[in-house]
Amino acid sequence: MSRLLVVQNHRGGGPGRFGDWLTAEGVALNVVHAYAGAPLPRRPDHDGVVVLGGGYLPDDDARAPWLAATRALVATALERGAPVFGICLGGQLLAQVAGGTVRGAHGEPEMGSTPLTLRREAGDDPLLRGLPERVTAIERHVDAITALPPGAVWLMASERCPYQAFRVGERAWGVQFHPEAGADRVRAWDAGRLRAQGLDPVELCRRAELDEPASEAVWHEVARRFASVVAGA
16 A cells, blocks of 8 residues: 655644545545644655644744755655655745755745636646636635745746746656635635735635535545555655
């Protein structure tokens, strides 16, 4: 059975449905609760790495000291050509490790179900080829990638944030959005905090619920394809 090391960066940010889909495809997940002090292996014997989201920049070692070890894990995975999937913070961390740049509080924040556009470069990508040209995914970020790593393939964009998905090498993907999150995650957000940001929590939930059937089908297929990449690594 293929095994993935999953780095969880905050209490509420588990692998969610993406993890369920991977497990259903025969991939075993070793979820490390790094935010709670669980140690990351120095020499992992896993077949790949998944890094989840969190409210930090990729090098915010003062607040999240485990990120240094996470960067080292991703760098090692890239060196040996092991599969990597980075989500939100995880995608930003992959970009930074591979030579790209990330800025805090950059551009306009994205919250809730967000339209994404598949770029032409995704036409032969192992995970994204053949997907609908326009899809949606849950977003919740204020930080952003401002330059992709040298040689990275730019795969998806949104109106507010250009670098929504990219690939480094043949088997490492980073995404700014949250394929593991559905409308239930949006419903759990703090309504008062959203209103303070000028957002309507009712509308955010309504939009996420309307978009979920089509969105869930897309990200389920992406998870299935990533499981195949892991199995073949």
